[in-house]
Amino acid sequence: MRGAVVSGTDQLSAVFSALADPTRRAILAELADRDATVTELSAPFPISMPAVSRHLKTLEQAGLISRTRSGKLRMSRLEAAPLHDAADWIERFRRFWDTSLHRLDAHLAAIQAAQAAERTTHGKEH
């Protein structure tokens, strides 16, 4: 466990918040290909190295990247687990609605069938 990483839904909030920024998503996409230094990551973007450093700090706090020293170089590496957690959360809720609304559909059909049957019965009585 890295120090700044929090757990549960707080972690999820940090992940979504970090993913909200297009530059940070682009940085993650770069890191999906390979580990990189802040200099390498600054090259494709029209922003300063300190600005990229700040984005890397946000990503690190969300647990989306880790940073290690290799000699003099500080390398950033993509950490996939929080992304999976975020995607997993959404997937669970999609499944929840899918299952529940399927049951709702069956429930509505059953009620209306019962109402129709009752109307038919009453119809015969009158």
Added chain:
Amino acid sequence: MDTEAPQIVVSRVFDAPRELVYRAFTDPDHVAAWWGPIGDSLPRDEMEFDVRPGGYQRWTEVFPAQPDLRVRIHIDLTDVADGELLDGVIHVTGRLPGGFEPFETRFRVEFYDEPDGRTRLEIRQWLPGHLTGPSEQGWSEAFSKLDALLTSVEA
């Protein structure tokens, strides 16, 4: 009000009149019949509904096959329009299935007439942390990117 784009959007058409579909969301006997994952059960005596703006819907979900699980659902209704709209925050606590931790999530359900006596349901849901979320197209962009990332990471 929350102007952020929701992370979950579900649109579904039901072959039932709008008034009945609305009742399925606001009458405890109906909700008990369809809410939740397969295998759950909502004890009727633990359901408390007061459906109006500023009101609430509360119930417990139990799982007969997994007696250690017990989920409390507390919905605070911020906005209600009879037959048309339910908007609020769902607070989920207790021992949740699937390793879920307690959380709260904002939701909005809109009910619309469709031709031939059918009803269209529009469900929107905001994940925890939406307050710091991105602007309008941010999410779809974020998630197409996320999908691409997950694919490349798994590859």
